[in-house]
Amino acid sequence: MPVAPAHSLEALIQALRRLPGVGAKSAARMAYHLLQRDRDGALQLSQALVQAVDHMRHCERCHTFTEAPICAICQNPQRDATRLCVVETPADQAAMERTGAFAGLYFVLMGRISPLDGIGPHDLGLKKLLDRASDGVVQEVILATNFTAEGEMTAHVMAQALKARGLRATRLARGVPVGSELEYVDLGTIAHALAERR
């Protein structure tokens, strides 16, 4: 049970614990560090949090984070609009971009199907993806969700729904090591898996 914050230090430690992967001891260390050695950093982080919450929205076309209604990639006329790559997160999208092997557009799910967390296809905007892929320009939807159990399930569900609409869905080749998350895979492996997509 959370204890009522005795003072602003306790409140800060509890607020830091809401960050993913940060337990009680890490949160305390972070708070002490900021107050003792980096008060400028604390104020900068405070500002950055408010700014990001105020300004970041989702791209109307691909759903990734952006400050404009449409993100820079979706706005870029040089990108190949016939290929749409579906990824779980902006971090996965960034990994894909770093390979330099994909010139198409993206659809960012901002998650994955996860029955345990109560996240189903509709929470991930499946309908929005189907509409996006049915624009008459997209010829291939490349499913680049992670090769974890949840990512595979997500790809399977998306593939079924896309094929039911007569759309072509491919999957990154299984060159990506099973059980791993795209963000942590080396670029050559991702590029190879992209070339051999099935």
Add this chain to the structure above:
Amino acid sequence: MPVAPAHSLEALIQALRRLPGVGAKSAARMAYHLLQRDRDGALQLSQALVQAVDHMRHCERCHTFTEAPICAICQNPQRDATRLCVVETPADQAAMERTGAFAGLYFVLMGRISPLDGIGPHDLGLKKLLDRASDGVVQEVILATNFTAEGEMTAHVMAQALKARGLRATRLARGVPVGSELEYVDLGTIAHALAERR
């Protein structure tokens, strides 16, 4: 080399990287998590940072973090004012308090001697400690710095300076495992080491 932040998401990721133990990938995950799933948490953290920076100061007697000029422990007349326990951080002080084995007062160094980081005895308030321990009430200064190389060096330097002033300095018994940090030691070991201090 840091890249100029493209927008508020980049700025947030860079601000999160100033937290100790947070690298580029962790910072990105934290930012995505806050923006996607916990915007309330982001705003709460922003507030908590400003509040803590505004309100937290150092106790005039023991130097720990407090909102009042004198902290609650230093103000408590039930504490044994003849024993003064020197620790590196508020986290170490909290670990000592949790043992329930120490009824005296504290002096919190807010660091340790670290030649590599350019932190010497005077940066840790050695003179302030000597003045504090010379109040005519303190009869024993218990050096409870960590049993790391830097903590041992800090204890050694403090002990020399205290003894030169005719003050009694003791050290936690070496029951605390060598190379470990107090914060992570089990309470029984700390209590035992306190009882066998030399």
